[in-house]
Amino acid sequence: MRRFIDGYARLLNVLLGWSVAILVVPVTMQMLARQTGLIPSWIWTEEMARFFFIWMVMLGAMVGVREGTHFDVDLWPPLAPRANALLRVVSMVFVLVFALVFVWYGYKFTQFGWNQTSELADLPMAWIFAAWPMTGVTWLLFGFTRLRADLRIFIDGPGPGSGVETHKEIATGSVV
Amino acid sequence: MTGAALTPAVAAMWLFGTFFVLMALRVPVAFALGLACLPVLFIEPRLSPMVIFNTTFKAYNSFILLAVPFFLLTANLMNVGGITDRLVTLSRTMVGNFPGALAQINVLLSVFFAGISGSSTADAASQGKIFIEAQVKEGYDLSFSIAITAVSAVLAVIIPPSILMVVWGGVLQVSIGALYLAGVIPGLLIGLAQMATVHVYAVKRGYPTYPRATLRQFFRAAAISIPALFTPFIIVGGILLGWFTATESAAVAVLYAAVLSTFFYRELNRAKLWQALLDTGKLSAIALFCVGTASVFGWLLAYFQIPKALLENVTSWGLGSIGVGFFIVVVFMVVGCFLDAIPAIIIVGTVLQPLSASVGMHPVSFAIISIVALAFGLVTPPYGLCLMISCAIAKVPLRYALKDTMIMLVPMLLVLAAMIVWPQIPLILPELIRPDYLK
Numbered sequence: 191m192r193r194f195i196d197g198y199a200r201l202l203n204v205l206l207g208w209s210v211a212i213l214v215v216p217v218t219m220q221m222l223a224r225q226t227g228l229i230p231s232w233i234w235t236e237e238m239a240r241f242f243f244i245w246m247v248m249l250g251a252m253v254g255v256r257e258g259t260h261f262d263v264d265l266w267p268p269l270a271p272r273a274n275a276l277l278r279v280v281s282m283v284f285v286l287v288f289a290l291v292f293v294w295y296g297y298k299f300t301q302f303g304w305n306q307t308s309e310l311a312d313l314p315m316a317w318i319f320a321a322w323p324m325t326g327v328t329w330l331l332f333g334f335t336r337l338r339a340d341l342r343i344f345i346d347g348p349g350p351g352s353g354v355e356t357h358k359e360i361a362t363g364s365v366v
Numbered sequence: 367m368t369g370a371a372l373t374p375a376v377a378a379m380w381l382f383g384t385f386f387v388l389m390a391l392r393v394p395v396a397f398a399l400g401l402a403c404l405p406v407l408f409i410e411p412r413l414s415p416m417v418i419f420n421t422t423f424k425a426y427n428s429f430i431l432l433a434v435p436f437f438l439l440t441a442n443l444m445n446v447g448g449i450t451d452r453l454v455t456l457s458r459t460m461v462g463n464f465p466g467a468l469a470q471i472n473v474l475l476s477v478f479f480a481g482i483s484g485s486s487t488a489d490a491a492s493q494g495k496i497f498i499e500a501q502v503k504e505g506y507d508l509s510f511s512i513a514i515t516a517v518s519a520v521l522a523v524i525i526p527p528s529i530l531m532v533v534w535g536g537v538l539q540v541s542i543g544a545l546y547l548a549g550v551i552p553g554l555l556i557g558l559a560q561m562a563t564v565h566v567y568a569v570k571r572g573y574p575t576y577p578r579a580t581l582r583q584f585f586r587a588a589a590i591s592i593p594a595l596f597t598p599f600i601i602v603g604g605i606l607l608g609w610f611t612a613t614e615s616a617a618v619a620v621l622y623a624a625v626l627s628t629f630f631y632r633e634l635n636r637a638k639l640w641q642a643l644l645d646t647g648k649l650s651a652i653a654l655f656c657v658g659t660a661s662v663f664g665w666l667l668a669y670f671q672i673p674k675a676l677l678e679n680v681t682s683w684g685l686g687s688i689g690v691g692f693f694i695v696v697v698f699m700v701v702g703c704f705l706d707a708i709p710a711i712i713i714v715g716t717v718l719q720p721l722s723a724s725v726g727m728h729p730v731s732f733a734i735i736s737i738v739a740l741a742f743g744l745v746t747p748p749y750g751l752c753l754m755i756s757c758a759i760a761k762v763p764l765r766y767a768l769k770d771t772m773i774m775l776v777p778m779l780l781v782l783a784a785m786i787v788w789p790q791i792p793l794i795l796p797e798l799i800r801p802d803y804l805k
Contacts (some may be wrong), residue, residue, distance in 0.1 A: 206647040207640060210435055217432065217617040221610055236429060244426045246435065247658070249649015251396075260394035262650055263704055263749050281393040288397050291404065291415055299419040322419055 195335060199256050202328070209246040213239060217256055234311040241308075241318055248321040255285065256332040258307045285298035289333060292326025299323075370670055371410050377670035380405045381663065395706065396656035399663045399740050406666060413669075421665050422658035429613055430536035431657065433484075435650040437529050440597075440623045441483035442642035445492045447627020447634040449594045454496065456587040456595075459579035461561075466568025467575045468504055469514050470561055473496045476518035477557045478591075480525035481598035482619070484532070484743055487649075490752040494759035505572050508760060510567060513770035516756040517778065518560055520741040523707070525553035527601050527619070530737045533657075533708050538715055540729050542612040544803035545737075548730050548792040552738060552785055559777040591627055600704035606800060650754045653708060660709030664716060673717040680721060687725040691786035694718055694732070695739040702743020703750070710740055722742035730796065730804060731789040738782050745771050768782045 216235040223231035254260045262281070269277065300323055303316035372375070381402050388398035400418060407413045425431075444450055453475055461470040472493060479489050494515050501511035523530045535542035567573065579587075600622060601615045610618065627634040667673060686695060697718065701710045715736060722732040744752040747764055753771055757764050782783035785791050796803050 203644060207644040210439065210647040210650075213432065213435060214620055215618055215734070217436075217614055218621065221614050221617070225609065239432060240427050240429060240776070243428075243432050243435075244423070245648060247426050247651045249652045250647050251655040253648060254652045259648065260396055261656070261706065262392045262394045264392060265390060265748055266392070277392055281388075282390050284388060284391070284393045284401055285397050288401050291400075291418070295415045295419060298800075299416065302462045318735075319419070319423070322422075324768055 192335075195331060198331070199253065199330075204255050206246065206253060209249060213242050213246065214354045216242075219321050235331040237308055237310040237313075241313070244318055245321055252325050252328040252332070255329045255336075258336065260285075271348040272344055275340045275348075278340045279337060279344060282333055282340065286330060286333045286337070289326045289329035292329065293323050294326075296323035296326050367585045370404060370412070370542075372670060374670050374672045374675040377406055377410075377666070378672045378675075380409070381666060381672075385663070389704070393702075395446060396652070396659050397652075399656070399709065400659035403659075403662050403666055406670075417664050417665065418659075419446055421662045425658045426654065427767040428536065431654060433532045433613045433616035434529055434654060435646050436613070436620050437484040437527060437532075438488060438650050439642060439646040440616070440619040441479075441485050441488035441492070442646055443620070443623040443627055443634065444479075444482060444594070445488075445622065445638075446642050448631040449482075449623065449627055450475075450479070450492060450496070452587070452591045452594060452631065456584075456591040458576065459584040459587045461668040462576035463578035464538060464561075464565065464568075465575050466499065466506075466564045466573040468481055468501050469506065469511070469564045469568065469573065472501070472514055472558060473518045473564060476521045477525065477554070480553060480593065481520040482527075482594065482623075483522055484527040484616075486519045486522040486741065487751050487755060489522040490516055490755040491759070493519065495757045496509070498760050499755065505573065507770075509767040509770045510571075510754075512756045512760050512762070512767035513774055514560070514564060515747045516750075516753040516767070516771060517774045518557075519752040519756075520744050521553055521557055523741045524549050524556060524738055526550065526598065527612075527616065528737070530707055530711065530740060531733070532616075533711050534715065534733050534737060535612065537712055538719060538729070540733055540734070541803045543602075543800060544730050544796045545733055546602050546605065547796040547799055547803070548734050549737070550795050552734060552781065552792055555781045555784075555791075556738070556778050557766065559781050560774065563774050563777050579802040593630055597622060654704065656706060657708050657712065660712045663709075664713045667713065667717070673720070676717065677721050681724065685725070687727055687789075688786060690721060690725045690727065691735060692783075693791070694722060694736055695782060695786065698736050698739035699743055699746065702740050703746050703748065704780070705749065706751075707740040707743065710743075728789065728793060728804070731785075731792055734792040735789075738785070742778060742782070778797070 216239040219229060220235045223229050299317040300316050303319035304314060306315040307313060308315060384405055385398050385402035388401055389395065406417065407415050430480040454471065457471040459628055461467065461474050464470045475493065476489055483489065493729055496513055498511045502508050526548060526549050531545040531549060532542055534540060535545055597619055601619050604610050604618060605612060624634065662800065679781050680693065697714060701714050722778060747753065747768065753767065756762060756768055793804065
């Protein structure tokens with residue numbers, strides 16, 4: 191199971207990196223078409239850019255739960271490792287609730303998308319909407335892994351056997 | 367819109383109450399905003415959680431927000447591709463003979479960097495690594511070094527291009543070209559205020575200086591840096607000439623930075639490129655995901671007409687245009703202590719817009735004072751990202767550099783106050799170059 195999750199996370203990372211690189215392509219094509227006329231001005235370039243962008247955002251949101259980089263505001267004084275682990279468990283439970291909402295209603299949302307096609311390229315919208323339930327399922331997977339590790343710290347206390355790093359990388363939640 | 371089952375006050379209590387409780391429990395802000403929407407979505411008979419999906423989809427399905435990963439990628443490429451190093455050399459030949467030389471270089475580099483990148487956190491991260499250790503080695507105090515790195519990083523979102531201006535323009539329907547032009551003078555004034563602060567510190571504490579660079583050294587450094595320094599003119603000029611949109615200009619900046627660092631400075635290789643792409647994806651996606659849930663929150667505020675209820679209160683105070691200006695800045699600075707700047711624009715910017723319009727404030731002036739206030743929020747705790755990053759690099763707790771940061775904020779706040787009292791300051795450049803943008 192652990193190896194599966196690691197492999198899945200690596201796959202998501204690769205997809206994420208590529209989605210950023212690919213984003214540049216349709217936007218550049220759009221400019222080239224308008225400014226130089228070297229290529230025809232395909233109308234779907236703008237839509238393609240937006241759809242890759244949606245997937246990039248959702249992929250990054252999935253990876254963020256695994257790496258614990260979604261930004262939170264810490265108003266607590268420095269806590270003992272076990273209390274800290276308990277607080278992480280509590281906040282992760284809420285993240286998992288939101289994940290369930292994404293799975294359940296996201297599934298409905300995707301079903302709704304089967305009857306729709308995109309305005310410009312005539313793609314089934316379900317391909318785009320599927321990003322939401324997939325994000326929910328992925329959060330559950332990554333979230334439970336972290337939850338279990340933190341529960342173990344809370345119950346057994348932090349030790350060499352807990353196998354999870356309690357330190358969190360700081361301030362990765364914003365681009366501004 | 368009328369006929370909601372919940373009154374504005376009750377809906378506001380549910381929304382803000384849930385949000386603050388979750389935030390106190392250290393639930394990530396993006397999730398806290400989304401979860402806070404759930405109670406009212408279930409209570410209000412005409413709404414359902416499907417609102418979350420429709421609204422987040424609409425938020426992400428935006429051509430303008432595409433500029434965010436591009437700006438970040440440009441900054442990352444500059445750092446791994448050796449462009450930043452050249453700009454350090456150039457800055458040194460320009461201000462190296464001033465007292466507190468290295469700190470002055472720190473500020474000047476932020477000004478250059480701001481003209482190329484639109485991301486303050488990227489600036490704080492890269493300059494923190496370059497300067498903090500180097501300054502301490504030369505005898506500067508650590509807290510001073512952290513503070514000046516953090517406060518100078520905020521220039522990146524004030525001097526164009528700027529991620530905040532792109533988001534503001536997209537959300538509140540203001541010309542991004544006008545915002546870019548309007549940001550130049552305030553940004554340079556704040557940079558000057560910071561250099562003056564460094565000067566006072568340096569003279570008082572006897573910080574070291576470098577020998578004056580010869581004119582030849584300056585011209586050599588400038589010649590090497592000119593292609594990099596040309597970036598803001600391509601981006602802003604391209605928009606002004608109508609060659610490309612804000613998003614396209616950000617893509618041009620990416621291509622330009624990639625070409626420069628591959629062929630001109632020759633430091634970009636495949637591994638570095640992949641790292642830059644991955645870092646960009648991770649960082650921008652996390653921030654943008656929060657844009658989605660903030661949009662749902664903002665949508666519900668509007669649905670229950672909460673902004674209108676709040677504004678009726680404030681309007682009854684009878685503030686003049688300067689009073690409203692200060693009120694807006696205070697609100698943004700307080701909100702900026704707890705919320706990332708992008709969701710703050712989506713939620714608070716839209717709430718305050720009618721108030722600013724009611725006292726006849728120009729939409730561009732309103733945007734610029736708000737963006738500057740939000741930028742200052744990047745160095746105020748508990749959620750002052752630039753300060754957090756600088757402290758994290760120096761491996762000290764946030765409060766360590768707090769005093770020096772607050773001292774440095776004072777002259778910056780004076781510049782902001784001047785812009786409220788004389789709202790024409792940001793409008794000078796757009797009026798000179800593209801008056802049609804201000805219509």
